[in-house]
Amino acid sequence: MGKNILIISASPKKDGNTSLLVEWVAAAARSKGADVEILNAGTMAFKVSGCTACRACQKLKDYICVIEDEGKLVLQKMISAHVIVMATPLYFYGPSAQLKVIFDRMFSLYKWDNAAGTMRTPLKGKMLALVLSGFEDVGLDVVEKPFRMTADYTGMMFESLLVPNAGVSGEIRNKPGVKDLATAFGKKIA
Numbered sequence: 381m382g383k384n385i386l387i388i389s390a391s392p393k394k395d396g397n398t399s400l401l402v403e404w405v406a407a408a409a410r411s412k413g414a415d416v417e418i419l420n421a422g423t424m425a426f427k428v429s430g431c432t433a434c435r436a437c438q439k440l441k442d443y444i445c446v447i448e449d450e451g452k453l454v455l456q457k458m459i460s461a462h463v464i465v466m467a468t469p470l471y472f473y474g475p476s477a478q479l480k481v482i483f484d485r486m487f488s489l490y491k492w493d494n495a496a497g498t499m500r501t502p503l504k505g506k507m508l509a510l511v512l513s514g515f516e517d518v519g520l521d522v523v524e525k526p527f528r529m530t531a532d533y534t535g536m537m538f539e540s541l542l543v544p545n546a547g548v549s550g551e552i553r554n555k556p557g558v559k560d561l562a563t564a565f566g567k568k569i570a
């Protein structure tokens with residue numbers, strides 16, 4: 381049975397560079413037998429603008445964010461995925477705000493016992509994969525770092541596809557070699 385891959389596509393541009401990269405990665409992963417689901421977080425209606433640090437999730441037995449919106453469903457789907465792909469454009473040397481909302485609300489997928497110094501999470505053992513493009517060739521490594529560090533902290537494997545010089549939305553289609561890189565990446569994570 382193939383891997384279950386969840387792609388969180390977090391650009392507001394429907395036919396932009398992130399969408400194209402996601403399309404290529406997904407097609408390649410499916411060609412290897414993976415079951416791929418793509419969620420468009422870039423256009424989701426979030427009830428709040430980020431994690432509210434209410435810590436209500438920490439009082440629950442289950443790994444659930446208490447904020448009732450589409451973001452909650454994305455988090456739930458992460459639990460059953462083998463591979464979680466986060467795809468984002470580079471926005472001022474950070475990920476898109478839409479992805480950051482999901483990323484911070486991942487807090488609900490951890491249970492900390494500060495007194496005992498322990499942390500449990502169903503994300504452990506999964507793979508986190510970052511797909512990132514920018515107009516220039518500056519700062520993609522900066523954005524990669526918090527994702528890689530979070531994967532390390534969580535006990536997840538980490539892979540990344542960084543695409544510099546991607547042009548403005550949609551121009552990535554005409555950049556030589558990028559589709560091949562995305563295809564190879566899709567096969568690798570599957």
Ligand SMILES: Cc1cc2nc3c(=O)[nH]c(=O)nc-3n(C[C@H](O)[C@H](O)[C@H](O)COP(=O)(O)O)c2cc1C
Binds near residue numbers: 393395515516546
């Ligand atoms: C708000 C905003 C901020 C951006 N900031 C950067 C940046 O700091 N560095 C960079 O190289 N490109 C930057 N870009 C360009 C995008 O990262 C790049 O064109 C990306 O491939 C677009 O992906 P998309 O079509 O999925 O939106 C920015 C674009 C926007 C709209």
